Amino acid sequence: MKNSYFLVVGLLFGVVMYKSEAASWFRIYEMFQFDAFHMYGIIGSALTLGVIATQILKRGKFNSIFGTPLAIKDKDPGVTRYLIGGTLFGIGWALTGACPGPLFTLLGAGFLPILLVIISALLGTFVYGLLRDKLPH
Amino acid sequence: MEQLLQPWPWYVGGPLIALVLLLLLLGGKTFGMSANLRTLCTICGADKTAAFFKINWKDQNWNLMVALGALIGGFIAANWLSIDSAVAISSQTIEKLQQLGIQSAGMAYLPSEIFALKQLRDPKTLALLVVGGFFVGFGTRYAGGCTSGHAITGLSNLQLASFIAVIGFFIGGLFVNHLILPYLL
Numbered sequence: 001m002k003n004s005y006f007l008v009v010g011l012l013f014g015v016v017m018y019k020s021e022a023a024s025w026f027r028i029y030e031m032f033q034f035d036a037f038h039m040y041g042i043i044g045s046a047l048t049l050g051v052i053a054t055q056i057l058k059r060g061k062f063n064s065i066f067g068t069p070l071a072i073k074d075k076d077p078g079v080t081r082y083l084i085g086g087t088l089f090g091i092g093w094a095l096t097g098a099c100p101g102p103l104f105t106l107l108g109a110g111f112l113p114i115l116l117v118i119i120s121a122l123l124g125t126f127v128y129g130l131l132r133d134k135l136p137h
Numbered sequence: 138m139e140q141l142l143q144p145w146p147w148y149v150g151g152p153l154i155a156l157v158l159l160l161l162l163l164g165g166k167t168f169g170m171s172a173n174l175r176t177l178c179t180i181c182g183a184d185k186t187a188a189f190f191k192i193n194w195k196d197q198n199w200n201l202m203v204a205l206g207a208l209i210g211g212f213i214a215a216n217w218l219s220i221d222s223a224v225a226i227s228s229q230t231i232e233k234l235q236q237l238g239i240q241s242a243g244m245a246y247l248p249s250e251i252f253a254l255k256q257l258r259d260p261k262t263l264a265l266l267v268v269g270g271f272f273v274g275f276g277t278r279y280a281g282g283c284t285s286g287h288a289i290t291g292l293s294n295l296q297l298a299s300f301i302a303v304i305g306f307f308i309g310g311l312f313v314n315h316l317i318l319p320y321l322l
Contacts, residue, residue: 014210020150086305
């Protein structure tokens with residue numbers, strides 16, 4: 001039951017990523033060129049509704065549909081890890097035109113070279129895990 | 138039905154992403170796709186090498202289901218929900234990309250100059266995909282989240298940390314887009 005719920009939510013997410021073209025390298029390139037409103041419209045409208053939904057759920061005494069408490073957590077405070085890590089991710093995002101969600105979507109859509117990006121992303125994650133204690137956070 | 142098969146405008150896509158966020162919150166979880174990369178490392182045995190990967194991956198089962206759904210969703214959208222997958226980017230962008238040798242701009246979903254299998258023989262393309270992927274994996278774990286975890290979930294929860302991360306996304310993205318890609322494409 002739980003698994004199928006999350007599978008269906010993921011399915012919706014994948015269809016939306018593909019159909020809204022947020023999974024397209026071209027849209028990411030266009031976004032960083034500031035040539036169109038499209039990506040800013042997607043993120044901006046998602047965020048506007050997201051803030052409303054999150055703040056309502058945060059202030060009310062709601063449980064999840066499975067009866068567990070909601071998991072709306074604060075991020076650990078800090079600057080270094082977010083700024084450096086974020087910048088490094090931005091480099092990868094502009095090169096491959098894909099953030100982690102669309103990586104799965106594009107593979108499903110049949111773009112086989114994405115598999116190489118996924119394997120490289122797993123390698124990057126692994127190297128971070130090895131170096132974590134040596135990096136400033 | 139006709140509308141469904143066309144590309145979806147931003148005012149449909151954006152609100153549906155908010156719906157995904159809401160459905161995950163109501164499921165007792167938070168949206169964060171890059172966490173799956175860590176879980177997949179653990180499943181591949183990375184927990185034997187680094188403490189960072191010593192997690193009970195079964196706790197992350199739900200998120201792997203979201204990722205699997207995102208994959209199947211990509212298949213469904215590309216094969217059954219699209220007539221023409223060309224992305225109608227702006228004419229300025231098409232012109233800029235054509236000058237850089239990306240002739241498929243405006244005519245495909247992904248640039249065939251990068252994402253066609255035969256392009257893997259080109260060392261520049263190979264480097265773009267491998268180095269780019271590596272930075273996506275390394276950067277998201279370092280920052281503790283990606284577009285879904287920080288730009289959507291974190292900012293919706295008004296987190297300063299996520300705001301800093303998103304500034305980072307744009308520093309890195311603008312740098313590569315304007316100063317590196319012209320030499321790499």
